[in-house]
Amino acid sequence: MKSLFATSVSFLRPIWSQGQGCYLISEEGKRYFDLESGTWCAIFGHGDQGLALALKKQAEDLAHCGSLYLSRTAIQATETLLSIAPPQFSSVVWLASGSEAMDWAMQVARLATGKRKFLVLDCGFLGSTDLPFRGSLHRKEDPEFTFLDTSKYLYNGDLNLEIDKETKKHINSQFKENDFAALVIEAIPVSGGINILPRSFLKALEEACRKNGALLILDEVTCGMCRTGMWFGFQWFDLEPDIAVLGKALGSGYPVSALLMKEEVAREVEGRIGRVQSHQNDPLGAAAARYVINRLKSEGFPKMVQEKGEFLLKGLENLESAFPFLSHARGLGLLAALQVLDDEGKPSKERTEYFQSRALEFSILLGAKPALGLLRFLPPYIISFEEIECALKALKEIAETVP
Numbered sequence: 001m002k003s004l005f006a007t008s009v010s011f012l013r014p015i016w017s018q019g020q021g022c023y024l025i026s027e028e029g030k031r032y033f034d035l036e037s038g039t040w041c042a043i044f045g046h047g048d049q050g051l052a053l054a055l056k057k058q059a060e061d062l063a064h065c066g067s068l069y070l071s072r073t074a075i076q077a078t079e080t081l082l083s084i085a086p087p088q089f090s091s092v093v094w095l096a097s098g099s100e101a102m103d104w105a106m107q108v109a110r111l112a113t114g115k116r117k118f119l120v121l122d123c124g125f126l127g128s129t130d131l132p133f134r135g136s137l138h139r140k141e142d143p144e145f146t147f148l149d150t151s152k153y154l155y156n157g158d159l160n161l162e163i164d165k166e167t168k169k170h171i172n173s174q175f176k177e178n179d180f181a182a183l184v185i186e187a188i189p190v191s192g193g194i195n196i197l198p199r200s201f202l203k204a205l206e207e208a209c210r211k212n213g214a215l216l217i218l219d220e221v222t223c224g225m226c227r228t229g230m231w232f233g234f235q236w237f238d239l240e241p242d243i244a245v246l247g248k249a250l251g252s253g254y255p256v257s258a259l260l261m262k263e264e265v266a267r268e269v270e271g272r273i274g275r276v277q278s279h280q281n282d283p284l285g286a287a288a289a290r291y292v293i294n295r296l297k298s299e300g301f302p303k304m305v306q307e308k309g310e311f312l313l314k315g316l317e318n319l320e321s322a323f324p325f326l327s328h329a330r331g332l333g334l335l336a337a338l339q340v341l342d343d344e345g346k347p348s349k350e351r352t353e354y355f356q357s358r359a360l361e362f363s364i365l366l367g368a369k370p371a372l373g374l375l376r377f378l379p380p381y382i383i384s385f386e387e388i389e390c391a392l393k394a395l396k397e398i399a400e401t402v403p
């Protein structure tokens with residue numbers, strides 16, 4: 001049979017025909033409440049008229065002009081992006097996906113430092129192309145990657161926790177044994193379990209990078225663009241990366257990503273990259289990003305996401321207090337998680353799957369990673385307080401029937 005190829009075992013059902021705000025609508029006309037923003041992308045929900053108009057206008061004017069040329073839209077989008085970025089960044093490359101931009105970032109680090117090895121977190125996910133994938137969880141032994149153990153801080157929700165001397169020593173020993181091109185991390189590892197690591201842990205890593213001439217690359221594909229209530233997730237940790245990568249939310253569903261570099265890094269690699277891609281700096285992607293950033297700015301989303309996130313987290317904490325098999329409610333902005341445990345206090349795959357499948361009966365698409373006993377929440381930023389309340393009420397009803 002000729003069909004779309006399913007990377008996983010099979011596609012989930014239903015088949016969607018339309019989207020409206022926080023809802024996806026099936027071919028049968030049934031509405032489902034999407035608590036995942038698609039693949040954590042559609043921050044303004046589905047069927048957003050503003051995005052549709054921005055894309056329509058740009059597609060009519062100029063969708064693509066070839067990556068060797070500039071377009072006025074790409075120039076304007078760059079100014080817009082740099083206006084909300086920390087001041088150390090001066091150069092931008094626009095690409096289409098998070099993986100592509102992460103791959104670029106890691107190649108840039110190799111070129112700029114002349115070194116090949118990377119330090120990454122054991123709970124990180126950096127993308128699905130060559131270098132990022134090799135530096136992601138579920139990895140194989142790889143002489144070019146060192147995976148830093150974060151298990152001590154698993155499910156930590158406390159940014160202000162001070163790390164001990166032993167951890168600092170362990171970090172420094174990694175740098176003594178290896179000559180890294182870069183440390184490559186998500187501010188909050190999302191696929192690896194929404195692990196909010198202590199600020200002091202990431203600051204100690206940053207310090208070790210500076211001392212040892214390694215670059216700091218922040219993968220902001222999922223944490224960036226206000227997901228955590230700050231423009232960049234790393235701003236919660238007071239980090240000053242050399243390179244940051246944005247994706248997902250940057251196009252609110254339209255595929256666009258961006259690589260931001262410090263001037264020193266950009267200068268070091270200028271003219272030496274030797275990579276040109278068909279959709280690099282495409283006006284269409286730039287128009288989507290410009291629309292997204294301008295709207296986030298003009299409608300005050302950073303503050304709004306923080307407020308909605310606090311409301312969601314309070315609700316998850318209430319659930320945690322009410323049910324012994326729920327634990328470790330944690331979150332920053334609209335990036336939150338809850339653990340589901342068995343009677344021995346270990347992650348429960350079965351109960352997590354129960355939550356996910358019962359949520360479907362409430363017409364809710366609930367994010368989960370059953371192997372980690374993890375329920376995760378990355379709703380569109382346009383979600384209302386009433387809609388958050390509705391989702392929490394459904395979770396409570398499900399929890400009351402957990403076997």
Ligand SMILES: Cc1ncc(COP(=O)(O)O)c(C=O)c1O
Binds near residue numbers: 099127128186220222
């Ligand atoms: C932190 C992080 N980095 C990179 C990627 C890869 O982005 P994309 O799927 O757009 O290639 C993902 C995707 O989930 C991600 O979560």
